[in-house]
Amino acid sequence: MAGLLYSVSMSLDGFIAGPEGDMSWLAPLLPPPGGEPAPLAAEVGALLIGRRTFGGDDPYRDTEGEGEAFGGGWSGPQFVLTHRPPPHPVPGVTFVGDLDTAVRAAREAAGGLTVNVLGADVARQCLAAGVLDEVLTCVVPVLLGGGVRLFDAPDAGPVALEPLSVDRGPYSTDLRYRVRRN
Template sequence: MSKVIANMSMSLDGYVADTADGIDQLFGWMGNGEVEVPTAVEWATFRMSPASAEYMRAALAGAGALVTGRHLFDITQGWGGTHPIGVPVVVVTHEPPADWPHDETFTFVDGVAEAVRVAAGLAGEKNVVVASAKIAQQCLDAGLLDAIDVDLVPVLLGEGVRWFENLAKAPVRLGDPTVIEGNGVTHLAYEVIRKA
């Protein structure tokens, strides 16, 4: 059964980017190992520890669609038309780009509920991955997330973009974590406990 999973690399003090939206301190684990993990794009082949590689291969194989926000889409310049996980991308935005040439793999919608609905249709039996701090917050508040996967990096950024800073419906209870130890990262997977 498919799930809606929020996934981010995060510092030990809860940040998913620095104050300039930089992520360099958070993604070193994707290149610090001996096992090669190719992606859907030539410019993003990972080299990870064996444990992280196994975790990443399972995540890539299970992903069927990605939901992101317009801010991340703009920062990455739409990943050049293909996201590294190689799945359809649904972008939440009030203003779709005027001349976006990659409409076959990118869909622009207004609102997180519609984005998750469209992404679920595109994903089929596979998972919908949410990769954006604000969109993940909105999905959690709307009861749309089934799981949260954290790639916890041993660094303290001190300030920046927090992943779940503005939750409207806190507290949110999570299940016991699945824990995978990699080099320079601890992968934590939590089920979201739905309120009765």
């Protein structure tokens, strides 16, 4: 069964997007589109994406990688969790109205590879449902001072994580954890 991995880039002060979901801060810190694909892309079989993330700001805006997962370094099945699907189909994207169906479909489509979860709210829902397996936080060298927090669920209580790896790359320090189950 494919595992669910929440992967995210985060500023050193704990924000994954700037005010109003702004992602332009990340653009100068990303590898160029069309270059060497992100190492994570090789283990991903499907994406499970939140609606705000799917329709939000793109750090690859105005480049050849705009609108593409990993800036064009990955292609495959995408599942967007939403109660407001667009009026017209989007090629390669399935819009799903509930978390259980979205997780089941993404796992099946991943073919044994990782389901990459994108979006803070979807990750929070997966964590609450007990289906999130890992968290990969790519800490980038910038301070934003405000915006969207990595994890904002004041009533959730502590979540135990088991460190798996720390990798220092040219654009970030990547911290990977396994979600501990009680």
